[in-house]
Amino acid sequence: MSAPLDKDQISQSLKELAVNDPDFVRNLILEVANSLKQNKRQRLEQIVNEDFAEYEAVFRALA
Numbered sequence: 209m210s211a212p213l214d215k216d217q218i219s220q221s222l223k224e225l226a227v228n229d230p231d232f233v234r235n236l237i238l239e240v241a242n243s244l245k246q247n248k249r250q251r252l253e254q255i256v257n258e259d260f261a262e263y264e265a266v267f268r269a270l271a
Contacts, residue, residue: 226233260267 222233
């Protein structure tokens with residue numbers, strides 16, 4: 209088991225990294241943002257698919 213992460217230490221390290229290698233930090237932030245967007249989209253698609261499965265009989269009757 210790993211030791212708990214100290215958020216203040218991580219924050220300071222990220223600030224130093226941003227100063228020393230801003231392109232890396234920018235790319236990392238974009239990568240995280242894209243990953244979050246993809247996860248959100250997958251969850252939305254899952255909800256829609258569940259709704260369509262639940263109401264399939266109704267949709268077929270209306271078609």
